[in-house]
Amino acid sequence: MKKEFGILIMLVVLCVVVSIVNPNFLSATNLQNNARLIGMFGIFGIGAGVVIMTGGIDLSVGSLFALLGILLTFMLAKWHWPWPLAIAVTLLASALLGLCHGLLVTKVKIQPFLVTLCGLLFYRGLARYIANDQSQGFGYCRGFETLQKLTTGKFFGVPMPFIFLLIIAFIMWVVLHRSVYGRYLLAAGRNEEATLFSGINTTKVITSAYVICTFLAGISAILFAFYTNSIAPSSHGNFYELYGIAAAVLGGCSLRGGQGSVIGILIGTTLILVLRNLVNLLGIPSSLDFAMLGTVILIGVIVDQILQRQKGKARHAV
C-alpha cells in the first residue's frame, strides 16, 4: 500500500499544480476527456500489469489494437455482421492470441519479450496487409448505433470507457487480491519453482495471465476503434503497449514479477494521462510529450529503487 501512496501524492500534487496554472484542467469537458482516455488506457494497463506480475511482458498490445480495429471495421461496416457477433469474435480472437503467447512462453519456453516482440511486428504487418494500408472507418455506424453509443457515449455525464474501467478494475481487484488464483499468480511471479513444488500448475497460471492481458486489450481495442472512428493500420495504437507497461511499473509492478496492485496501476495510468493533458494545457510543445513521460517514469523508478534499498538495509540488519 505504501508504494501506491507515494505515487498517489505525486498525482495529487501534479493535479493541483496544473489546475492552478490552468483552471481549464477542472472544466467538465476536460475532465470528461481525461476520464475517457483513462478508461481506455487503464483497461489494457491492468492487463499489462497482470503479465508483468508473472515476470513477463506483453509488447504486442499496440499492434493488436490496429489488427483488431481493422477486423472490427470489416465485420461491421463491410460485411454488416450483427454487432454482438462482431464483438464476440473480436474478444475471442484477442483471447486466442493471448493463449498463443502464453503457450509459447510456458510450453516452448521462449522469453516473453521475444514472443510478444514478434507479435508486435506480425500483427502490425497483418493489419496493414488486410487493410491494404488504407485507413478504415465505421462511416455513420448504420446498423450498430447502439454499439457506438455504448462505447463512446456517457452515463450520467461519465464517459462509458471510464465506467467499463471501474467495472473491470473491481473484478480484477477481486481476482488478483482476494482470490486463490491471484495468490497463485503472484506466487508464480515471485518464484515459479517453489510454486510448482507446492503443487500448483504454474503453466496454467502463467498462460492465463497472457490471455487476460490480450482479452482486456481486446476490450480497449474496441473502445479505441470507436474513439478514433478511423483506423490507420500503420499508426493506430503505435507505442500504446509502452503506456500500459509504464502505468503498471509506475503503479508498483516490478518487472521481476510477483509484485503489483490494481489500484497502483489505476493511479499510474491516471498520472500518465494527466501528464499528457498537462502538455496540452500548459502549451508545452507536444513534441516533448514522450520526453516528459520518460523523465517522470525514470524519476518514479529511481525513487522506488532508493526506497527499496533502504528497506533492504533495514532488513539485513535484523
Place this chain on the structure above:
Amino acid sequence: MQGIEKSFPGVKALDKVDLDVFSCEVVALIGENGAGKSTLMNILGGVLQPDAGTIKINGETTIIHNVSEAIKLGIGFIHQDLNVLDNLTIAGNVFLGREPLRFGPLKLIDNRRLRTRTEPYLKRLGLDLSPDTPLSELSIAHQQMVEIAKALSLNARILIMDEPTSSLTLTETRRLFEVIRQLRNDGVSVIYISHRLAEVKECADRVVGLRDGVNAGALSRDRITHDNMVHLMIGRQLEDFYISPATHAEPGCFRVKNLTTAAYPDCQIDFEAARGEILGFAGLVGAGRSEMARAIFGVDQPITGSIHLAGKELQIRSAKDAIENGIYLMPEDRRKSGLIVEMTVRENITLPNLASFSFAGLIKHNQEKKAASAQCKKLNIKTPSSETVAENLSGGNQQKVVLAKWLALTPKVIIFDEPTRGIDVGAKSEIYHLMRNLADSGVVVIIISSDMEEILGVSDRIAVMHEGKITGQLQRNKFNEETIMRLAVGHAVERQSQ
C-alpha cells in the same frame, strides 16, 4: 582482533569480541546462526567496518576500509557461495582484474603468460587441470580450489573459509582438508567456519566459539570433542541431540519399483520404506538421490518405474499428483524451491492448501490466518507473527515453515532432502525430533543427507547410493561410517578391499 563491536539498527551483532589467529594454525569458528561469525569475518575481510575495536596484523594495528585493502593485507575470503565467473577459464578467474597485458596501450590480454602464471598454483593445490578449462565444466569442489588458487596468487596469509564443505562430497571434503593442512604447513593461517562438528574435529587446531555476539570460549586441540563444541555453541548440553530408534515398523508400505531418472538412464532404483521408520539415503553428492526424490515427487518425469503406496500403484505426473496422494518433498534448496522468501509465513504455509481456505475461488482471510498461526505455534516457528516475510526468518525457522506447509495437509510420505543444510544445532535437533514424531504417527519418512553424522544419527535403515544405483542397505545395528563410505564410492572399491 580485539574488542570488536558492531551494531546494526536494533541489534548488537558483536560485543567486545576477541579473536587471535597464529600463523600455521587452523582455527575453527563455530556458533549458531546469528552468533556473529559472518559479521566478524566480514569485518576482517573489509566488507563491514567495526564500530569499535582494533585489528592487528603481525603486531601492527591496521584499519581495513574495504575488500581490496584486506586483499592487500593478505586476507583471502572464500565465501560459501563461490564468487567465480563460470564463463571464464580457470586462468581468467585466478587473475581476474590482474591479467598480464601486452601491446602496451592496446591492453590486450596475454593469454600465454596468463596460462603459465596460473599453472604453479594449480600444481600447488594438486589440481590436474588445464588453466584453459572453463569454470562451467568444473565441479563445485574444483571451483572452490580455483578460488583458493586465486587467494594464493594474491599472497594470502590468512584464509577465511565460510562453510566450505556445504556442497562438497565426502571425498572432496577429505581432499580439501589435505589442502588446508598443506597450506597451514606452508605458513598460512586458516579461519574455518562450519556447522559440521565432525569436520571441525578433523581439521581444526583450535576452536573458537561465539554465542549471541560474544566470545563463548575456546578449545585447544586435545579438548575438541563433539560435546564440548555443542556446549560452547549453545551454552548447555543438548540432551538427545539425535533421536531414538523406531519402536515399530510396518514394512512394505511405500515401494518404488524400477525407477529410472534422466540423470542415470541406465540404472534402476528399487526400494521399500516402512511406515514408522526413518529411511536414510546416504551417498556422495551427485549419486542421483535428489533426482530420485524429484522423480517420486513428480517434478521430473521418470523414464520408467512405478510408485506404490499401501499396495496401490500411483499415477504421478506432476507435483500436484504427488501432493494429492500425500507424498511431499522438502527440497534440497529451500530458498529456491521450498519457499517463496519474499512472501509472508502465512502465504507460504497455506500455498499448497489454499483451496481449503476458500469459497468460490475467494480466500477466506480469517480462516487462513488462523490456520497459519496454529501451524507456527505447533512447530515452534520463531517469528514475530505469521505476517512476517519468510526472508527475515533464520534458516532453521524457514525450514520449519516448509515443513508446516506439508503438515497442514495429511502426509503419508515425506522426503527430506538435505533438511539441515546451513541450519544451527538447536534447530537441527528440533527437526530430527519432528521427523521421529512424524514416523511414529505412521508417516513414511525418507531423509537424504550427505552429512555422515546426521544420516547415522537419524536413520533406522540406510540405503546407500552410488551413480544412480542403490549399492547397499544397512540396518541400524550394522551402521558404520566405513561400510557406508565403501558403498558410496561403488562396488569396485569394495571388491578391492575384500
